[in-house]
Amino acid sequence: MRIDVVTLFPELVDHALRFGVTGRALQRGLWQVGLWNPRDYATDNHRTVDDRPYGGGPGMVMLADPLAQAIAAARAAQRAGGAAATRTIFLSPAGAPLTHRRVAELATGGDATGYVLLAGRYEGIDERLLAREVDEEISVGDFVVSGGELPALMLIDAIVRQRPGVLNDAESAVQDSFVDGLLDCPHYTRPEQEGGQRVPEVLLSGDHAAIRRWRLKQALGRTWERRPDLLRGRALSKVEQALLAEFRQERQAAQEQ
Ligand code: 9D3
Numbered sequence: 001m002r003i004d005v006v007t008l009f010p011e012l013v014d015h016a017l018r019f020g021v022t023g024r025a026l027q028r029g030l031w032q033v034g035l036w037n038p039r040d041y042a043t044d045n046h047r048t049v050d051d052r053p054y055g056g057g058p059g060m061v062m063l064a065d066p067l068a069q070a071i072a073a074a075r076a077a078q079r080a081g082g083a084a085a086t087r088t089i090f091l092s093p094a095g096a097p098l099t100h101r102r103v104a105e106l107a108t109g110g111d112a113t114g115y116v117l118l119a120g121r122y123e124g125i126d127e128r129l130l131a132r133e134v135d136e137e138i139s140v141g142d143f144v145v146s147g148g149e150l151p152a153l154m155l156i157d158a159i160v161r162q163r164p165g166v167l168n169d170a171e172s173a174v175q176d177s178f179v180d181g182l183l184d185c186p187h188y189t190r191p192e193q194e195g196g197q198r199v200p201e202v203l204l205s206g207d208h209a210a211i212r213r214w215r216l217k218q219a220l221g222r223t224w225e226r227r228p229d230l231l232r233g234r235a236l237s238k239v240e241q242a243l244l245a246e247f248r249q250e251r252q253a254a255q256e257q
Contacts, residue, residue, distance in 0.1 A: 001030040001111060001163060002081045003156055004074035006067065007119040008049065009149050010035035016153050025166045033156075038062070041069035044212035050069050052121050059123030067118070067129050074116045083114030087135050090118040090125070091148035091155065095137030102138070106155075107162035118154065119148030129247065181234055183227060213243065221247030 005013050017023060025031055039047050049067075050060040062223055071088065078086045096102075099198075106115070118125075118134065130137075140151040161167055188199045202214045220243055223230050236244065 001107075001109060001159075002034065002078055002083050003113040003117060003159070004034040004036060004078060004114070005117045005119060005149075005152055005156075006036045006038060006070045006074055007149055007152070008037060008039060008121050009119075009147070010037050012149055013119070013153060017156065021166060021171075022157055022160050025163070028165075030158055030163060030166055032072045032081060034074060034081075037073045038070040041066040041073070053123065057123075061123055061178055062120055062125040062129075064126040066130035067125065068133065071116060071118065071133050078114040078116065081114070082112060084112035085109070086114045086116055087187040088116045088118065088133055089155070090120070090130060090134040090137045091140070091151040092120070092137040093139055093141040097142070098138050098140050098158075100158075101249035103155070103158040104162055107159045110194060114160075117148075117152045119152045121147040181230060182219040183223045185215040185222070185228070216240070217243040217247050221251070224248070225251075 007013055014033070017026065017033055026033065038049050042048055043065075048063065050062050050077070053059065053061045074240070075086055088135065101187055115155075138155065141155050144149065188203060192199050203212050205211070219235075224244055224247070
């Protein structure tokens with residue numbers, strides 16, 4: 001899979017991608033990245049990439065033409081790199097909220113799948129460029145950040161870690177575990193006593209069935225407490241219902257103390 005990013009801050013995006021899971025996968029050739037700066041396609045002496053909005057108002061709007069040329073260059077690089085199908089995605093506060101489901105869909109393309117991600121700055125991008133060139137708009141949530149670069153990095157990181165061979169066995173095992181669709185259970189490491197608090201006894205017991213049961217109970221209980229919206233779309237099995245009831249009883253008993 002190849003991902004090209006059109007951005008006024010290519011160094012920011014490139015630098016971040018070289019760390020951790022995405023960086024290791026790049027080095028191993030599991031995906032490719034290209035960076036395209038619309039400023040390199042501006043034709044005037046000042047290399048202008050923005051202008052004032054028609055109709056007035058605060059802020060600046062990104063010019064269509066330098067972006068169109070940067071996108072064309074990114075698509076040409078995708079074709080040269082063997083991408084059969086390229087989708088152009090604009091990171092936008094007005095886009096569809098990103099979900100794990102959409103990430104998984106975007107990640108399932110074969111090696112011949114590619115994406116051109118468009119990251120904006122300023123108040124926005126000339127609508128005519130978006131109408132001509134963009135297939136899909138994605139937001140990373142209902143809060144405001146200063147540009148599309150961090151959202152693009154989030155999308156890339158989320159996609160790349162779903163690609164075959166990217167995560168090692170230990171990392172994948174955590175992902176595949178029973179807690180799919182639930183919040184994670186709490187984690188502990190050494191020492192057994194830390195800041196006056198002990199590790200829950202069951203985790204020291206060596207009883208793997210009991211540990212699995214405890215972890216599922218914690219995952220269900222935390223999801224019920226913190227993200228009840230996640231449980232509404234999910235039918236609980238008899239075992240899960242019993243574990244959640246236990247969690248709630250234990251919570252209540254602890255509160256009454
Ligand atoms: C008052 C109008 N603002 C829209 C909320 C203007 C504006 C603010 C911030 C326009 C662009 C931006 C920059 N943000 C992004 O490019 C962005 C974003 C975001 O701010 N939140 C969540 N997802 C995303 S994806 C791209």
